Amino acid sequence: MSGATIDRLETGVYRFPTPEPEADGTYRWDATVAVVVQAIAGDVSGLGWTYSTGAAADLVPEHLEKVVVGKPVDDVTACWEAMHRECRNLGTRGLVMQMISAVDIALWDLKARCAGLPLAQLFGTVRDQMPVYGSGGFTTLSDEQLAEQVKAWREAGCTQMKIKIGEAWGRCVERDLQRAGQFRELAGADVRLMVDANGGYSIGQARCVGAALDELDVVWFEEPVSSDDLDGLRLLRSVLECDVAAGEYASGIYDARALCGAVDCLQLDVTRCGGYTGFARCAAVAASQNLEVSGHCAPALTVPIGCATINIRHTEWFVDHARLEPLLVEGVPDVRDGAMHAVTDRPGHGYTLREDAARYRQG
Numbered sequence: 001m002s003g004a005t006i007d008r009l010e011t012g013v014y015r016f017p018t019p020e021p022e023a024d025g026t027y028r029w030d031a032t033v034a035v036v037v038q039a040i041a042g043d044v045s046g047l048g049w050t051y052s053t054g055a056a057a058d059l060v061p062e063h064l065e066k067v068v069v070g071k072p073v074d075d076v077t078a079c080w081e082a083m084h085r086e087c088r089n090l091g092t093r094g095l096v097m098q099m100i101s102a103v104d105i106a107l108w109d110l111k112a113r114c115a116g117l118p119l120a121q122l123f124g125t126v127r128d129q130m131p132v133y134g135s136g137g138f139t140t141l142s143d144e145q146l147a148e149q150v151k152a153w154r155e156a157g158c159t160q161m162k163i164k165i166g167e168a169w170g171r172c173v174e175r176d177l178q179r180a181g182q183f184r185e186l187a188g189a190d191v192r193l194m195v196d197a198n199g200g201y202s203i204g205q206a207r208c209v210g211a212a213l214d215e216l217d218v219v220w221f222e223e224p225v226s227s228d229d230l231d232g233l234r235l236l237r238s239v240l241e242c243d244v245a246a247g248e249y250a251s252g253i254y255d256a257r258a259l260c261g262a263v264d265c266l267q268l269d270v271t272r273c274g275g276y277t278g279f280a281r282c283a284a285v286a287a288s289q290n291l292e293v294s295g296h297c298a299p300a301l302t303v304p305i306g307c308a309t310i311n312i313r314h315t316e317w318f319v320d321h322a323r324l325e326p327l328l329v330e331g332v333p334d335v336r337d338g339a340m341h342a343v344t345d346r347p348g349h350g351y352t353l354r355e356d357a358a359r360y361r362q363g
């Protein structure tokens with residue numbers, strides 16, 4: 001235990017353009033924005049970030065910094081609770097919880113660095129590597145681009161892979177199924193196929209599409225309908241063989257509890273569900289329902305907590321984040337044999353902000 005106290009928080013907004021416009025079933029984008037937090041105690045600095053919008057950074061000087069400054073570096077959970085209470089009237093979901101998540105991650109990293117321990121070791125590991133699944137397969141990709149992605153995932157040893165379907169809010173079901181069939185041919189018979197509709201279908205569509213996916217031995221159907229439609233998810237879970245998954249927008253234990261009755265595997269995003277503190281709590285809620293969790297996006301940040309989570313199935317190696325994380329920070333582990341290893345040879349999560357990331361900085 002270091003005895004140090006938190007001096008200040010600093011933020012930075014970094015915008016990473018995608019190589020070309022990308023889309024899933026229900027959203028299009030041409031950039032990813034990382035909102036970075038550095039938590040500083042003396043000459044030690046902890047690093048965290050979330051994927052959000054630049055406006056989220058304003059929450060730090062206006063609301064979050066004042067309730068954590070002066071607190072012992074070791075008391076991360078007390079900081080989490082103080083931030084959560086401070087934001088009551090703003091709403092503690094969405095953008096607010098994304099920013100609390102980034103600060104929480106920075107504070108855990110700071111605590112581990114002050115203690116001279118790798119973060120995974122501070123948490124207490126149950127495994128030294130985190131199985132990942134290749135994830136991308138945007139609806140905007142050409143056949144050749146999809147083939148390249150699948151090839152890269154195979155070369156990294158991934159035996160589980162996911163593409164996007166539900167194109168144009170479910171208006172292109174024929175193409176969705178044609179692409180799912182193509183995905184099976186590209187990946188081979190031994191790969192566990194996963195698809196994500198991002199809430200693009202109606203319940204009736206999702207039943208029909210799901211039945212066709214079962215024929216292709218697809219094992220994971222993510223957000224077949226909106227993740228706000230718990231009854232719809234529950235119904236689909238009862239009639240389909242593949243696992244129904246959701247949870248990427250969950251922002252705490254109550255969201256996790258509500259979703260647990262409606263999914264076969266609960267997804268948790270460490271940059272949205274309350275950082276490492278929130279992830280551990282939500283995973284425990286899932287464990288109490290005999291469910292596994294799966295990490296959503298932010299692979300580099302998920303690895304330390306994933307290695308310390310008993311009931312985790314895998315985490316998502318999302319192409320946009322796999323591309324940008326090494327541009328933002330140094331030290332991101334490679335994927336080998338379908339897994340990412342937690343950093344064990346340096347303190348904290350082991351990532352440091354790259355100086356040349358400044359060229360992506362917005363504010």
Ligand SMILES: [Mg+2]
Nearest residue numbers: 196198222248
């Ligand atoms: Mg998703």
